Amino acid sequence: MDLGVAAGSGRHTGTSRLRVEDAALLCGSGKFIDDLAEPVNLAHAAILRSSEPHALIRSVNVGRARELPGVHAIITGEDVRNLSSPLVVGVKLPMECWPIAIDRVRYFGEPVAIVVACNRYVAEDALDLIEIDYEPLPAVVTPQAALDQANPPLHDAVGSNLVNERRFSYGDPDAAFAAAARRIAISVAYPRNAVTPIETYGVVARYDPHEASYDVTANFQGPFSIHAVLSRALKVPGNRLRLRTPPDSGGSFGVKQGVFPSIVLIALAARVASRPVKWIEDRLEHLTASVSATNRLVTLEAAVEADGRMTALSWDQVEDVGAYLRAPEPATLYRMHGNMTGAYAIPNVAIRNRVVVTNKTPTGLNRGFGGPQVYFALERLTAKIATELGLDPIAVIRRNLIPANAFPYRTATGALYDSGDYAGALDAALRDGRYAQLLTRRDAMRAQGRLYGIGHAAVVEPSVSNMGYVSTVMTPAERMKAGPKNGAQATATVALDPLGSVSVHVASVPQGQGHRTVLGQVVADVLGIRPDDVQVVTDLDTARDAWSIASGNYSSRFAPAVSGTAKLAAERIRDKLAAIAAAQLNVTVEDVNFADGKVSASGNPDNAIPFGRLAAASHWAPATIGDDAAQALRETVYWTPPQLSAPDAQDGVNSSLCHGFIFDFCGVEIERETGRVVIDRYVTMHDCGTILHPGMVDGQVRGGFANAIGAAFYEEYAYGADGALLAGTFADYLVPTVAEVPAPDILHFETASPFTPLGAKGVGEGNCMSTPVALANAVSDALGVGVERLPMTPSMIRALCSEAEPARPASVTPPASAPEPATGGRGLTGSGDARFPATRQELWDTLLDPDTLARIIPGCHSVARVSDTHFRADVTLGVGPVKGRYTVDVELSDLVEPASATLSGTARGALGSGSGHGHVRLEETGEGTRLSYDYEARVGGKVAAVGGRLLDGAARMVIGQFFKALGRHASKASGSSSMPGWLAWLFGGAR
Amino acid sequence: MPRLSRDETTPVRFTLNGAPVSGRAEPRRLLSDFLRNECGATGTHVGCEHGVCGACTIRIGGTMARSCLTLAVQAEGATIETVEGLAPQPGRLSVLQEAFRRHHALQCGFCTAGILMSLDTLFLDEPDAGEVRIRDVLGGHLCRCTGYEPIVQAAIDAQSRLRSGNTDV
Secondary structure (H helix, E strand, C coil), X not given: CCCCCCCCCCCCCCCCCCCCCHHHHHCCCCCCHHHCCCCCCCEEEEEEECCCCCEEEEEEECHHHHHCCCEEEEEEHHHHHHHXXXXXXXXXXXXXXXXXXXXXXXXXXXXXXXXXXXXXXXXXXXXXXXXXXXXXXXXXXXXXXHHCCCCCCCCCCCCCCEEEEEEEEECCHHHHHHHCCEEEEEEEEECCCCCCCCCCCEEEEEEECCCCEEXXXXXXXXXXXXXXXXXXXXXXXXXXXXXXXXXXXXXXXXXXXXXXXXXXXXXXXXXXXXXXXXXXXXXXXXXXXXXXXXXXXXXXXEEECCCCCXXXXXXXXXXXXXXXXXXXXXXXXXXXXXXXXXXXXXXXXXEEEEEECCCCCCCCCCCCCCHHHHHHHHHHHHHHHHHHHCCCHHXXXXXXXXXXXXXXXXXXXXXXXXXXXXXXXXHHHHHXXXXXXXXXXXXXXXXXXXXXXXEEEEEEEEEEECCCHHHHHCCXXXXXXXXXXXXXXXXXEEEECCCCCEEEEECCCCCCCCHHHHHHHHHHHHHCCCHHHEEEECXXXXXXXCCCCCCCCCCCCHHHHHHHHHHHHHHHHHHHHHXXXXXXXXXXXXXXXXXXXXXXXXXXXXXXXXXXHHHHHHHHCHHHCCCHXXXXXXXXXXXXXXXXXXXXXXXXXXXXXXXXXXXXXXXXXECCCXXXXXXXXXXXXXXXXXXXXXXXXXXXXXXXXXXXXHHHHHCCCCECCCCCECCCCCCCXXXXXXXXXXXXXXXXXXXXXXXXXXXXXCCCCHHHHHHHHHHHHHHHHHHCCCXXXXXXXXXXXXXXXXXXXXXXXXXXXXXXXXXXXXXXXXXXXXXXXXXXXXXXXXHHHHHCCHHHHHHHCCCEEEEEEEECCEEEEEEEEEECCEEEEEEEEEEEEEEECCCEEEEXXXXXXXXXXXXXXXXXXXXXXXXXXXXXXXXXXXXXXXXXXXXXXXXXXXXXXXXXXXHHHHHHHHHHCCCECCCHHXXXXXXXXXX | CCCCCCCCXXXXXXXXXXXXXXXXXXXXXXXXXXXXXXXXXXXXXXXCCCCCCCCCEXXXXXXXXXXXXXXXXXXXXXXXXXXXXXXXXXXXXXXHHHHHHHCCCCCCCCCHHHHHHHHHHHHHHCCCCCHHHHHHHHCCCCCCCXXXXXXXXXXXXXXXXXXXXXXXX
């Protein structure tokens, strides 16, 4: 994997040049957003987030928080409503999409208030002092529930949780289905997940009241169409929102598009606080409430001939976008619209697309963006067709592939595939990936009685999104009214300075992809200089730089669009330089040659000018060069491919410019005992057009592959039935480590794109589309049962195994008590006992005395007796990484003094809520009293999300501390009775 | 043992990459925050603040540690090394850093500081650590960009150069 360095000064593009980005990053001198120099009066923001998935906000009391020393300002939904407008929604709907809850919270983790303080620690202290009174509403959690009209709508004005539905028909799908030999269908569910970057969101904002303008730096990744959404939300013209990005960004994978609602909040916070404000999201916030892929239900049916040829597809997709249809959604659903037939020549397509809202975090960009959802259905179906028809899956794939002589190929749904030789790439993959050997291996493994399977996926990877594709969600008549949207403007600027050195700027906003390195190569090749002589800037300042709505880093647009545009800008400079040189060298323009840092006459290398001298000429001696148009100083090119036209009247849409091809196959073994899947071999073949930097292309493939391993086996933003998020830490949301990610065999096949200046296509997202389904097909092959959902956890695999789970080895003892999850949230049960040197009556009295309880309950601030059988306590306790203050209400019933009692109670706090009941019994023993207890409870909110797996242990610890204190108290004075275990648990557990 | 007050700052002094540093910290201030905000050593990154991602890994008294799970006051009198101390001199890279660059073992570079510190510590402690040990140590880090394999290869390459004394790159 040694990448080597390009030698000499020949063609640099296409070689694996060492990255110019690396040295600073390796030395810890990167410039990420939280590393940038800060204004001396900078304040820090923390965001209070909803602990309820769905509730009305009865009141927000910020009084105590405001009084905390160091707090500068507190912003609530009311302030945001007064100072801004809702975020524009991409579909005409009476839905107000605010970046903060106003009157009602609709997802767990939704912002409710923002504190601006002298530092983050104090800001978080103040969050604890804000009191929110919620009136919980039933949560709509699944897309099925959203489709059920009996459930209440999240947005009353919309009136339904089904917020958009469109049906499409291309060709004649009805006739094709009627004539088909077979109809084969599959229903699958794709989960919520996200390629969470290791750097979280960050925003630094300031407001100038004199010019009524905002200046924001954020690790936003684009698309900069969002700049228009932000300006409108902040109620300023576009030129009064200066949006900048830091030079380095710690990964994004689409996810950092989702920082934009927070940009509005922090910009407003800076305005209210009258000082610059910084907000760095923490990991718990990120996992809870940043952004994720959509979860989607798909039923896909194919009309199939006996030989496996598909003549029609019928898609039924239900897209769950979370609580709001937040821009650019429903883009995840429409990004693939031109590609709904994948790599196959299928002339007839019917599509029913429904978009629903649920009480979950709103969705957004994520690596693969719509592709994983589409291909999980399409390639599972292709495999199922082979199984049902008794055909070789490779034969079914091959029979349906678009033939090489059909390019450029117009798909049924309107995409124009630029180039490819899918069958050629498939054959090369089978040959170079040693497919025959894998088949033999499967036979051998199965002969040993092992569970071994092979899976495949053929995928078309779109890149360079058409900015108009989302408008396919509108009817042709609505589009006509709204005006056409299309294209994908890329920008590049090449400038010469007075010493004749070359600078490049693009608005590509990378998050680690190495754009600066590649642009150095591309521009150096055009100008005949060394890549090291080219300085490249890739971050964006909307006030100074060339940019457009398509700017940013998404839809794998760098190699095909941005680097190609840089080449065009360099050529424009070169052509001007050539004209100047021609006069000086006494040759025609055509005879001017750029190479080795010199500009010379073709065929006469001695007749030459140093490049730097020529490049500086327009600064020092413009009068000798001619008119303005001839000056070679700075050239900016805006490039948009003509193929990216608006959706047509028949709803055909060329949703992307470029279409790469991927063919993957793999062999997996399943461990019978555990349900663990071991990837034995993985081969991935890519045709991404002309390769600009082999090392980076492989880097994209490896990274996407690792992300796909997570999606296939580990990662899911799981929610309880009550809407509580269950995956709020990296201990619950499992990102694969080196131990889980094998090294794939990577193969390449190059068919240049005729639509891009360098022939390159995107390559960043393909494995997120191909790998999860290839693995699911392999697992299905091993088990002989079709996988219909992800992630393929060991328990899911075990449930699919036809064979009974092997008996537990004798050496293994089962856990003493496996807590059964109650309905939604985290279930918690426990029991125990303790002995005290006191009589039952003494214990009983102690435990009904608020003053005593306040002293012995861990973290207790006060206990008040509301009535003889109702106590209210104010406690602070922590579970795992979260610590907070709770109001706990406990009511006693079935009181049999001094022998037993039943307790039921609730706990509410900013970090979560809980409810449950317990029993306490007191028995006399020779030495005193034995107290025994049991409890059963459900915990929701942040506690369940981030501390879930720690709850049982924390509950035991708190109960233990309580008994210790009780024991001390009892031995000192009196004691007796009943509720401690329960009460202490409630205080401790409900954290 | 000194008693610390919740509301007051305490002097904190330690050696950072060979130079003395000092400042004041509330008892609850994380060492990661202290390094970044008080010492200006922003090369150590914070990725999760609950000890899982490994981005904030540094060396305290020769042992690798999560700076997000360490309080600044715990560092009093310690010897601390961070990513800023790895390069032999400005403008040059260490053998391990060079290997990372050669093998494309980083993309965004955000998790990289922690990984470098873990591997550097491993090679100091166990110069003969094999691939299994290397993978074991890397298992304590999350990286979203690289797919890990280039990191493993860079580590193996660097280690073999360090062992053979062939540090030319």
